[in-house]
Structure formats: structure tokens, C-alpha cells
Amino acid sequence: MGGPDPLRVRRAVELTRVGMWWEELARAFWPLGVVLALSLTAIAFGGAExxxxxxxxxxxxxxxxxxxxxxxxxxxxxxxPSRDAALGRVDATLPGRPLSALRDHVAIGAEDDGTVALWQAHLTRMRNEANAARMVIPDAKLRWRDPVALRLVGLAAIVMTLLFAPSGRFGQGIAALGATFRPAPVAPSTLENAPSWEGWAEPPSYTRRPTIYLNALPEAQALELPKGSKLSFRLYGEGAGVTQDIGAAVSGGDPAAPEFIAERDGLVEVGGRQFPITVVPDAAPTVQPVVAADRRADGRFVQPFAAADDNGVVSGSAVIALDLSTIDRRFGLSVAPEPREPVRIELPLPATGSRKDIRGQLASDLSRHPWANLPVTVALEVVDGIDQKGSSPAVRMMLPGRRFFDPLAASLIEVRRDLLWSRENASRSAQVLRAVSWQPDGFMDPALAEGLRGAIGTLEAGPLTEEARNKLAQVLWDAAVALEDGGLADALERMQQAQERLSEAIRNGASPDEIQRLMDELREATDAYTDMLAQQGQDPSEKFDRSPQQGQQITGDQIQKMMDEIQRLMNEGRMAEAQELLDQFNRMMQNMRVTQGQGGSGEGRQRPMNRLADTLREQQKLADEAMRQMQDQYGQFQPDGQNGQGSEQSQGLADRQRELREDLGRQRGLMPGRGTPEGDQARRSLDDAGRAMEEAEQALREGDPSGAMERQAQAIQDMRDGMRALGEMTARNQQQGQDGQPQQGQQDGGPDGPSSEGNGPRGLAENYRDQPQLDPLGRSTEGNGGSITTGDQLAEGGDPSRRARDLQDEIRRRSGERERPEDERDYLDRLLDNF
Incomplete structure (x- = not known):
């Protein structure tokens, strides 16, 4: 058998010796550690101070x-501790003390073979036992030497110091200890070089100006101080004093520290120096409306304003009062109105930054106020830091409010206005409600009729309390809104209602914003009606007949053209012609019947892709103009007077962006492929594009061209995704047609299906099926490698900027490969510099 492992035995002995060192140090110096720990803890917790x-x-x-x-x-x-002691401690832990036994020799019987064999067997067993040598865990046995556990007190003190002692206090304590041995400073025999006074000029806090140290100013320098600034001094030595004629001294002050309030121009003299003081009075703030208040279709009151003050505006408000002298006092307004306090709306001021020159916009929803759509006066007021007020002349205007064009809704709103004007109109309002709810069967919802009967009973029950009047006004408002917004189950009736409200608004001379809102409602109602027909498998274009005698049909695309023409006429102010075209549209709806499409239907189905491409091109042009505007705004010098021009340009771009968004919404309503995965994907992409366009329009109106460019780029990408989905749908339908399967156009296009002349989805992608394939860098794979694009870049599926980024990443990757030749890597680095 083998002998013991020398490395294992040596490691066990050395580690045991290290532990014995720790035991000896702990036994000998644990009291020293306790004293050091307690001393450091006392210093860290401020004992020295x-x-x-x-x-x-x-x-x-x-x-x-x-x-x-x-x-x-x-x-x-x-x-x-010695090595032999460590060896003995390890040996004592092993059975038979093998480490000592291996060092023994045979004293008797060395020549006897039996004795020698027995001795070798004994050594072999001891070597095997030595292989189990392990480090002995040290134990200083301090529990016997420190029965009261002072060592734990020192350890706890160190832990408390590390966790809870204030930062920096230890250094302060050491400094205090060092200061006890530092010799005391010798006081100078003379104070000739020390200042005999100090002075400060502190402007009022609302000016946000810094305090001025007078000693640091050059000789004879004049000071301009806001009115109300405080001048304070510190006088050292005997005989020092301050003379001044700028204002009264602060009463109760220390004679060695006089203080004065600057109220007028004058001279301050102290310590042989003079300070000419010029007091600048605080100017009153100014405020004025930038343009006339805007009446929005939703009834919100929007008033742009400009305010200024030399030290900053603190607060502001718009005060709206009823202009009783200009009201037509007839019908429910003939009685004296109940007294109401003027409406006060806080002006929105910036939370941070300077308020010396403010341009903002006040927006508030006053459509439910009793004075809505009545003459009022609007005055703007602002206050500065010393409560000086500035106001604009009162402007007379009609308080913006929501207007109702449904006759029944308008009558309910008028009754509500009369009740809020005065509760004396209760009996008259009850008579009006009885008149409008007379024989409601056939034209009024039963629930609404029942509610009106309850309102009549409340009005005729007796004196009307203010709380009951307000609850009744809320009920009438909710009913009018429900009537005006439609709430009709039949989409065709909703479309007819929208057309009638638009005609009524044009005849009554409504504002452009209100007319635009009603026009949008008509478009939405028409889209909803055509969507309902499409879901039922019918062609929406076959539901309109211009003339019952001639049987002339109008396609869905021509319907959109008619609505575009109505929009254009209203934008140009040609309301009579727009009304005539609306009447023609009304006759079309009255003469609706199912007819078979003849000629032109293929063109109507083929045109959506072309119109979408045109919209995409217009969006790209608009994004380019927004980029040029941003370059003009941030990259070049703008002389005075150009900001207004830039704002007008942004508003013009925002109007164009809104027109593109509306046009895209109309195209989405007539898009084929409803119910197919590709068609639904195209619609979702166009929805995303419309939202991005809306955010871009908002950014342009707020003067943020960079934000508008980002959203316009997103809209372009979403429109490309939608066109790509339509192209995939067309390709699939073409493949199905070649294989003898029914085409999508036969599902969407009516009974006859598409013709061979381009009807149906095949015609929608006519301009895209022959486009050559592109490699990852945008080059054609059909031999014209020198061409990067294939004609119309807006209709391509790939994003050129994305391909440029991919190319840049590939160049950067190759330039980092060190195994490439140095000349090639230098060339790649020059390419990256050009990027």
C-alpha cells in the first residue's frame, strides 16, 4: 500500500498553525481591541465635541x-506558535498518532525477520492513518478568559458605529482632538487691513434676483435696484455709520446692523464709500387676447392669450360676465335672470421657468353653462408679485357652446336654457314640453316620452327648488345629447339624420368648425352603412340610384367623390352649391334600391390601391416640408418677426395633415377583402396610420416639427404595411383563380363577380404584380443592378432608411474583423465616416 500524501499533511499542519496564531493574538490582545473599539465609537458619535x-x-x-x-x-x-506544536495538534486528532509513529525507528530486533515484518506492517497502517490529517479548528477559549463578555461589547460598539454613526462626525472628532494640541492663534496687533463694514443689497423675493455683496463692487459703481429692495450692513469698530436718503430704516434694528428699504433714488455712504442708488419701480403686468376666442364644434371655449411682466406673472384668470344689454329678451329670456356670479377661469401658466413673457391658450368646456351661446364679455386679468393687476379690455362675444341641429334636441336645450335663466319659466317650459311630446307614437322613443312626462309633472308640481331645477337641467341635457348623437339602430336612418342636420346647419349659418363636425358625422354614418352592407355580402355601390326614371347607378367610389366635392364647396364658402349637392345626395338616399352594377365597377375596385398610393405620396411630400421647416427653425438664423410666419406655416401643414387623415379614413371604408386575414391586416395598418397622422397634426399645431416628422414616418410605414397586405391578398386571389378556386372578388363584388378587365382584387394590385424582386440592398434581381429603386419608392415594400441602416451595420461589422487586410479596413472606415 502507498504512503501518506505529504502535500495534504503539510497543508493541514500549516492551516492549523495559522489558527494557532489567531488563538495567541486573540488571547493576548482582546482587551486592546475592546479599548480601541469603545474609543472609536465615542469619537464617531461626537464624544470629543x-x-x-x-x-x-x-x-x-x-x-x-x-x-x-x-x-x-x-x-x-x-x-x-511553532510548527512542531501545530504538527503535534494535528497528530493528536488522529488515532494512534501516526505522524509521530512514522518518525520512530526499531530499537530492538532489527535483525529479526519477524520483527522487521511486523514493524513494516505497523508503518503501513500509520501511513494510511496519516492520510486522514485535517486542519484543527482554532479555539481561543475567550469565554474562560472573558467571563463578562467585554469582547462582545466592543464588537457591538463597532457594528453600531458602522450602521448609525453620522457621516463625517468621525473626521470632526479627529479634528477636535488635533485642535487641543494646536497652539492658539495670536491676535493681530492691528486691524488696519480688515474691513470696518460689510453690506448687502437684497432684491424682493418675487423678482428672483440674487443678493449683491456691496464690498465686492468697484468704486463709485451705481446700483439699479427694484423698488422694495433691502440694504443691510454690518459695522465693525467704533465710529462707523451709514448715511442714506433712499428710504426709511427698518424699525427695531440693531444699531451695529442697520437696514433700509429702497423706495427712491438716492445716495448711500458708508466707511468712506458712496453708492449711487437708482430705484426701478415695478411695472404693472399686461395681458391681452392674441386672437378672438375660437368656437369649437364640441362647445369648448378656447382663448389664446399673451401676458408679460418685468419680474414675472404670478397668477391670471379670465372673467366671463353676461352681456345683458345685447341679449334678445324674448320668449324665455324676457323675465329677469337669476343673479349669477361671473365665471372666473384660471389662466394656464408655466409651472417652471420664467414667466416674464407668456404665450398660452386657455381652454375650458362651458357647453353646459347657462350662458352658453349667449352674449358675454370676456376680460383677462393677471397679477404680479406685489399684487399689481393688469387687465385687458372686455371683449364682447357669444360664449361658445355646443349647438344642436336635431329639432327635438334643440327644443329640449332651449327649455333647459330657460329654466337655468330663471325658475319663473317653469310653467312656460312645461307648456313647451307638452307641445313637443304631444302624440309621441311613431316619432319619439317611448322611454324619452315617459321621461318628458315626468319632467312636466315636476315643473307643474309647484315652486321649483334650485336643486330640482339643476337635476332637471341635467336630464334635459342628457336627452338632447342622446337625440343629437343618433343612438339609432338603423344605419340608414342615422345617415339620413346626419345629412339633415348638416343641411340645417348650413341654412342656419353655423360656424365652419360645426359644419366640419357634422360633415365628419355624415362620412362616419355613410361608412357605417356601407360596412353593414359589406358584412351582409352585398356591394355597397349597388345600393345607390341617382334617378329612379333613368336607373343611373353610383358606385361606392363615386359616393366618396360626391362627399369630397361637398367638402370642397363648403371649404370655399360656396354653401348654396354645397346645399344643392346635399339635396341631391338626399334624393339618392330616398330612391335607394338594389340594382345591378354596369361598367365602371372594375375601375371602382381597382382605384383604392391607386388612391392609397396617391395618399402615400402626399404624406411623403408633407413630411419633406415638415423637415424643411425644422431646418429653417433650428438650423438657420431667424430674424425678428419670423416666428409668426413659422407658426402660420405649421398651421397650414397641420390642416393638410388633417385632410390626408380624413381621406385615408374614407379609403379604409371602401377597402376590399373584408373578413380575410390580409384585408383585416390592411385595415389595422391603416388605422395605425390614421392615429399617427392625428398625432402628427397635433404636433404641428403645437409647433413641434421634429415630433411631427417622427409620427409622419410611422404613418408612412403603416400605410406601406397596409399596401403590402393588399398585394398579398391580390396575389393569393390570383393564384386561386389560376387553380380554379373562387376568387375573393366573387365574394365581395356582387353576384356577377369580377370581370376579366381588372375587376375585383386582381385589379386592385394591377400596378404592383409586375414589380421586379429586390435584393436586401434594394437592387433589382432582374439585371438592372444599377437601379436602387423600381420606380415609385412609396409603393415599395421595403423601407429605404432601414436598408441603409442594415448596410451601415454590415460595414461596421466587417471593419471590426481584424483578419481583413488593412487597406480594406481603412476603406470601410472611410465609408463609415461618410455615414
Whole structure:
């Protein structure tokens, strides 16, 4: 059998010896460690600062004596552990002490063979036992030498110091100990070089200006201080004084520290120096409306304003009061109105930054206020830091509010207005409600009729309390909104209602914003109706007949063209022509009947892809113009007076962005492929594009061209994704047609299905099926490698900027490969520099 492992035995002995060193140090110097721990803890918790100079000296003396005593004790008791002692400790843990046995020799019988054999067997067993040598765990047995556990007190003190002692206090304590041995400074025999005074000029806090140290100013420098600034001085020595004529002194002050308030121009003299003071009075703030308040279709009151103050505006508000002298006092307004306090709306001010020159926009929803759509006066007020007020002249206007064009809804809103005007109109309002709810069968919802009867009973029950009046006004408002917004189950009736409300708005001279809202409602109702027909498997274009005598049909695309023409006429102010076209549209709806499509249906189905491509091109042009505007705004010098022009340009771009978004929404409503995965994907992509366009429009209106560019880029990518999905749908339908399967166009296109002339989805992708394939860098795989694009870059599936990024990443990867030739890597680095 083999002998013992020398390396294992040596490692066990050395580790045991290290443990014995620790035992000896712990036994000898544990009192020294306790004294050091308690001393450091006292210093870390501010004990040195709490003692006087004499007490600090005694403390240091005691600590030094304790350290010397415990250190001397430790050196006397310390015994250096030897290797033999470590070997013996390891050997004592093994059975038979094999390490000692291996060093023994045979004393008697060395010539006897039997004795020699027995001795060899004994050595073999001892070698095997020596292989089990392990380090002996040290044990200083301090529990016997420290029965009261002082060592644990020192350990706890160190832990508390590390966890809870204030940061920096230890350094302060050491500095205090060092200061006890530092010689006291010798006082100078003269104070000729020291200042005999100090002075400060502190502007009022609302000005946010810094305090001025007067001693640091050059000789004879004049000071301009805001009115109300405080000048304070500190006088040193005998005979020093301050003379001034700028304002009254602060009463009750220390004669050695006089203070004055700057109220007028004057001169301050102190310590042989003079300070000419110019007091700048605080100017009153100013505020004015930038443009007339905007009436929005949703009834929100929007008022752009500009305010300024030399030290900053603190608060502001818009005060709206009823202009009783200009109201047409007829019908429910003939009685005296109940008194109401003017409406006060806080102006939105920036939370951070300077408020010296503010341009903002006040927006508030006052559509439910009793004065909505009545003449009012609007005055803007602002206040500065010393409560000076500035106001704009009162402007007369009609308080914006939501307008209702449904006759029944408009009558309910008028009754609500009369009740809020005065509760004396209760009996008159009850009569009006009885009139509008007379014989409601056939034209009024039963639930609404029942609610109106309850309102009539409340009005006729007796004196109307203010709380009951307000609850009734809320009920009438909710009913009118439900009537105005439609809430009709039949999509065709909703479309007819929207057309009638739009015609009524044009005849009543509604604002452009209100007309636009109603036009949008008509578009939404038409889209909802065509969507319902498409879900039922019918062709929406076959539901419209221009003339029952001639049987002339109108396709879905022509319906959209008619609505576009109505929109254009209204934008140009040609309301009579728009009304005539609306009447024609109304006659079409009245003469609706199912007819078979003839000619042009293929063109109507083929056109959506072309129109989508046109919209994509227009969006790209708009993004390019937004980029040029951002370059003009941030990359070039703008002379004074150009900001207004830039704002007008942004508003123009925002209007164009809104038109593109509306056009995209119309195209989505007439898109084929409903119910197919590709068609649904195309619609989702166009929805995402519409939301991105809306966010881009908002960014342009807020003067953020960079944010608008980001959202426009997202809209372009979403539109490309939608066109790609339509192309995939067309390719699949073509493949099905070649294999003899029914085409998607036969499902969407009506009974006859698509013709061979491009009807159905095959015609939708006519311009895209012959496009050559591209490699990852955008190059054609059909031989024209020198061409990067294939004609119309807006219709391509890939993103050129993404391909450029991929190419840049590939160049960067290759330039980092060190095994490539140095000339090639230098060339690649030059390419990256060009990027």
C-alpha cells in the first residue's frame, strides 16, 4: 500500500498553525481591541465635541494609558506558535498518532525477520492513518478568559458605529482632538487691513434676483435696484455709520446692523464709500387676447392669450360676465335672470421657468353653462408679485357652446336654457314640453316620452327648488345629447339624420368648425352603412340610384367623390352649391334600391390601391416640408418677426395633415377583402396610420416639427404595411383563380363577380404584380443592378432608411474583423465616416 500524501499533511499542519496564531493574538490582545473599539465609537458619535478642552485632555490621557496597559499585557502573554506544536495538534486528532509513529525507528530486533515484518506492517497502517490529517479548528477559549463578555461589547460598539454613526462626525472628532494640541492663534496687533463694514443689497423675493455683496463692487459703481429692495450692513469698530436718503430704516434694528428699504433714488455712504442708488419701480403686468376666442364644434371655449411682466406673472384668470344689454329678451329670456356670479377661469401658466413673457391658450368646456351661446364679455386679468393687476379690455362675444341641429334636441336645450335663466319659466317650459311630446307614437322613443312626462309633472308640481331645477337641467341635457348623437339602430336612418342636420346647419349659418363636425358625422354614418352592407355580402355601390326614371347607378367610389366635392364647396364658402349637392345626395338616399352594377365597377375596385398610393405620396411630400421647416427653425438664423410666419406655416401643414387623415379614413371604408386575414391586416395598418397622422397634426399645431416628422414616418410605414397586405391578398386571389378556386372578388363584388378587365382584387394590385424582386440592398434581381429603386419608392415594400441602416451595420461589422487586410479596413472606415 502507498504512503501518506505529504502535500495534504503539510497543508493541514500549516492551516492549523495559522489558527494557532489567531488563538495567541486573540488571547493576548482582546482587551486592546475592546479599548480601541469603545474609543472609536465615542469619537464617531461626537464624544470629543461634547467635552470641554480640559475634559478632552483627560479623556485622551485615559485612552492612551488604557492602550499602553493592554498592549503591554498582550506582548507579555503572546507566544509564537511553532510548527512542531501545530504538527503535534494535528497528530493528536488522529488515532494512534501516526505522524509521530512514522518518525520512530526499531530499537530492538532489527535483525529479526519477524520483527522487521511486523514493524513494516505497523508503518503501513500509520501511513494510511496519516492520510486522514485535517486542519484543527482554532479555539481561543475567550469565554474562560472573558467571563463578562467585554469582547462582545466592543464588537457591538463597532457594528453600531458602522450602521448609525453620522457621516463625517468621525473626521470632526479627529479634528477636535488635533485642535487641543494646536497652539492658539495670536491676535493681530492691528486691524488696519480688515474691513470696518460689510453690506448687502437684497432684491424682493418675487423678482428672483440674487443678493449683491456691496464690498465686492468697484468704486463709485451705481446700483439699479427694484423698488422694495433691502440694504443691510454690518459695522465693525467704533465710529462707523451709514448715511442714506433712499428710504426709511427698518424699525427695531440693531444699531451695529442697520437696514433700509429702497423706495427712491438716492445716495448711500458708508466707511468712506458712496453708492449711487437708482430705484426701478415695478411695472404693472399686461395681458391681452392674441386672437378672438375660437368656437369649437364640441362647445369648448378656447382663448389664446399673451401676458408679460418685468419680474414675472404670478397668477391670471379670465372673467366671463353676461352681456345683458345685447341679449334678445324674448320668449324665455324676457323675465329677469337669476343673479349669477361671473365665471372666473384660471389662466394656464408655466409651472417652471420664467414667466416674464407668456404665450398660452386657455381652454375650458362651458357647453353646459347657462350662458352658453349667449352674449358675454370676456376680460383677462393677471397679477404680479406685489399684487399689481393688469387687465385687458372686455371683449364682447357669444360664449361658445355646443349647438344642436336635431329639432327635438334643440327644443329640449332651449327649455333647459330657460329654466337655468330663471325658475319663473317653469310653467312656460312645461307648456313647451307638452307641445313637443304631444302624440309621441311613431316619432319619439317611448322611454324619452315617459321621461318628458315626468319632467312636466315636476315643473307643474309647484315652486321649483334650485336643486330640482339643476337635476332637471341635467336630464334635459342628457336627452338632447342622446337625440343629437343618433343612438339609432338603423344605419340608414342615422345617415339620413346626419345629412339633415348638416343641411340645417348650413341654412342656419353655423360656424365652419360645426359644419366640419357634422360633415365628419355624415362620412362616419355613410361608412357605417356601407360596412353593414359589406358584412351582409352585398356591394355597397349597388345600393345607390341617382334617378329612379333613368336607373343611373353610383358606385361606392363615386359616393366618396360626391362627399369630397361637398367638402370642397363648403371649404370655399360656396354653401348654396354645397346645399344643392346635399339635396341631391338626399334624393339618392330616398330612391335607394338594389340594382345591378354596369361598367365602371372594375375601375371602382381597382382605384383604392391607386388612391392609397396617391395618399402615400402626399404624406411623403408633407413630411419633406415638415423637415424643411425644422431646418429653417433650428438650423438657420431667424430674424425678428419670423416666428409668426413659422407658426402660420405649421398651421397650414397641420390642416393638410388633417385632410390626408380624413381621406385615408374614407379609403379604409371602401377597402376590399373584408373578413380575410390580409384585408383585416390592411385595415389595422391603416388605422395605425390614421392615429399617427392625428398625432402628427397635433404636433404641428403645437409647433413641434421634429415630433411631427417622427409620427409622419410611422404613418408612412403603416400605410406601406397596409399596401403590402393588399398585394398579398391580390396575389393569393390570383393564384386561386389560376387553380380554379373562387376568387375573393366573387365574394365581395356582387353576384356577377369580377370581370376579366381588372375587376375585383386582381385589379386592385394591377400596378404592383409586375414589380421586379429586390435584393436586401434594394437592387433589382432582374439585371438592372444599377437601379436602387423600381420606380415609385412609396409603393415599395421595403423601407429605404432601414436598408441603409442594415448596410451601415454590415460595414461596421466587417471593419471590426481584424483578419481583413488593412487597406480594406481603412476603406470601410472611410465609408463609415461618410455615414
Amino acid at each position: 461634547a467635552l470641554s478642552s480640559g475634559g478632552l485632555l483627560w479623556f485622551m490621557a485615559l485612552v492612551v494609558l488604557a492602550l499602553l496597559a493592554t498592549g503591554y499585557r498582550g506582548f507579555r502573554r503572546f507566544r509564537k
